[in-house]
Amino acid sequence: MKQFVTFEGIDGSGKSTISKRVAKKLQSEGYETIWTFEPTDSTIGKFVQECIKKQSDPFVTSFTFIADRIQHCRQIQEWLDKGKIVICDRYAESTYAYQSVQLETKLQDPMKWLQELSSNRILTPDRTYLFVINPHVSLARIEHRTELIPFEKLAFLEKVHRNYLSVSKGKRFLHLDATKAIEELVQLCYDDIL
Numbered sequence: 001m002k003q004f005v006t007f008e009g010i011d012g013s014g015k016s017t018i019s020k021r022v023a024k025k026l027q028s029e030g031y032e033t034i035w036t037f038e039p040t041d042s043t044i045g046k047f048v049q050e051c052i053k054k055q056s057d058p059f060v061t062s063f064t065f066i067a068d069r070i071q072h073c074r075q076i077q078e079w080l081d082k083g084k085i086v087i088c089d090r091y092a093e094s095t096y097a098y099q100s101v102q103l104e105t106k107l108q109d110p111m112k113w114l115q116e117l118s119s120n121r122i123l124t125p126d127r128t129y130l131f132v133i134n135p136h137v138s139l140a141r142i143e144h145r146t147e148l149i150p151f152e153k154l155a156f157l158e159k160v161h162r163n164y165l166s167v168s169k170g171k172r173f174l175h176l177d178a179t180k181a182i183e184e185l186v187q188l189c190y191d192d193i194l
Helices: 015-028 043-053 058-081 092-102 111-117 134-143 155-167 182-193
Strands: 002-008 033-037 085-089 127-132 173-177
Touching: 002 015, 002 092, 015 058, 015 085, 015 127, 015 182, 033 058, 043 058, 058 085, 058 092, 058 111, 058 155, 085 173, 092 155, 111 155, 127 155, 127 182, 155 182
Parallel strands: 002 085, 002 127, 033 085, 127 173
Antiparallel strands: none
């Protein structure tokens, strides 16, 4: 059984909806399951959200994202130690994929820099699902949102999408077609976790 599972994908990929439904399905089958998310709703997590809204310096935003995650990992470890399944909506790969775009004109290899900042400071998930979707399609799904954040622009999301594909290699990652039916994706993740 996979105990710590993360859900990744660009805005509008459906990862939040599916991660919540997978958590509910596990709970309904009697598995002690925690659904959590990043940025968290802690003091640091709220500061991250402010940084995004105000389009703060990308270094400040990156450091706060990572600080929030380091703190979050302490809580996740406590849950894991109690035998709970932890499902997290967004995690390290989000920072690598999104912040690398923000930092692309400021650093030679922003992805490597961000990964080194996190190295040995955060937990490694047992599984990371990447919900793969064309950015045109994902934006069409979220165009009804009243206030799109700066990250929810096509040119930006196309770069993020490419970053996700490059960073999500290896046995831990499972790429999923985000255009499949929600129930099919929920069942697929549920079966994979168990």
